[in-house]
Amino acid sequence: MVESKIRVLVAKPGLDGHDRGAKVIARAFRDAGFEVIYTGLRQTPEQIVAAAIQEDVDVVAISLLSGAHNTLMPKIVNLLKEKGAGDKLVIGGGVIPDDDIPGLKAAGIAEVFTPGTPTSVPIEFIKANVKK
Amino acid sequence: MAIARLITKAENEDPEATIALRQLYPKTGRAFLVGITGPPGSGKSTLTDKLVKELRKRNKTVGVIAVDPSSPFTGGAILGDRIRMSDLALDEGVFIRSMGTRGSLGGLSQASHAAIKILDAAGFDYILIETVGVGQSEIDIVKTADTTVVVTVPGLGDDIQAIKAGIMEIGDIFVVNKADRDGADRVVIELSQMLELNQNMGEWFPPILKTVASRNEGIIQLVEKIDAHKDFLNSSGELIIRRKERISNEIFNLILKRVSVEIMRKLAEDNWENELAEILEKRKNPYDVIDRVIKELLQ
Incomplete structure (x- = not known):
């Protein structure tokens, strides 16, 4: 058996067209040795979950700047659970008010990273929390 | 779900994958394998997306294996082929899997051969394998497809030279994509001249098609050529020869x-x-x- 690679889906749900952050994080993840599947802009939660399952990723990293995080992030977690893929680590990043973070965590988002976080922080978080 | 997990196990060389593959092997051989290769930026992913949609219109189920290079330094990879295929995500008749080359000796071909068998045994009618046509390991995979589609675009200058050196011999069908750009006809002429120079061509003369994948132009013709090549392989007995060679190499x-x-x-x-x-x-x-x-x- 070879050392298994951590596979991460970087997803951009909803309508905002800003994927600079998603691309920066995708690159940082690649440089950390992860295999990153990037699905592009304006994905529905259903598309993201289908891709996460087919790609058998360990982590779903959701980048969201539109303000719809309270709706879309929990929806992705719930859909994953419905499809029997509730074991995947779901993390979020973007412009997310501090007040919303406890609610997101209660909804199953393992961690939320806000602007200014060094890319090493989510990388270390993933390494520490992926079940391998 | 089971398919996805099993491919992961095969990629990680988990012994469980070998056990599963032993059982699956008798069920393989029904799917028709199409390799799609060409230089970066030639539109392979868009072309693959449109091909899948056309095959779905014909009620065929399709598996896609999209291979992108892993970084030789970190082993990481950004696998972005799904960006062009996001409308296919919810289609139950389509399964897309992205794979990194993971660099090591024959590692990619081993994992992709396993993935092909898993999708084949799962009953997909067509399996499309998309790789960048540079580097020996990528060529190895594509070489093992039943039909290989080589994609190029106008304006790459010396690209034809690269094709000539590497993959001219393995193309069963050539596609000049982005054919709405200047110079498409010249690329077609250059390709056909080069093909005419090929000795021992056999009975199949590779057709050269022009497509504009982003506008879905030429896709029906491409599917028809793939099916024509499939018929040729079946009627000439070439399919058995190719598959024998493939399994021999793999073993x-x-x-x-x-x-x-x-x-x-x-x-x-x-x-x-x-x-x-x-x-x-x-x-x-x-x-x-x-x-x-x-x-x-x-x-």
């Missing part, structure tokens, strides 16, 4: 891999470091050592 590579693991293990046991030092100091020569190792190995 050979798997044996090589297992044996090389054994050799490395044995060398490590045999005081290898000291022997290397002796070779460096010229007290031994490499050739005697090689002979000895092989002799011991074959005992």
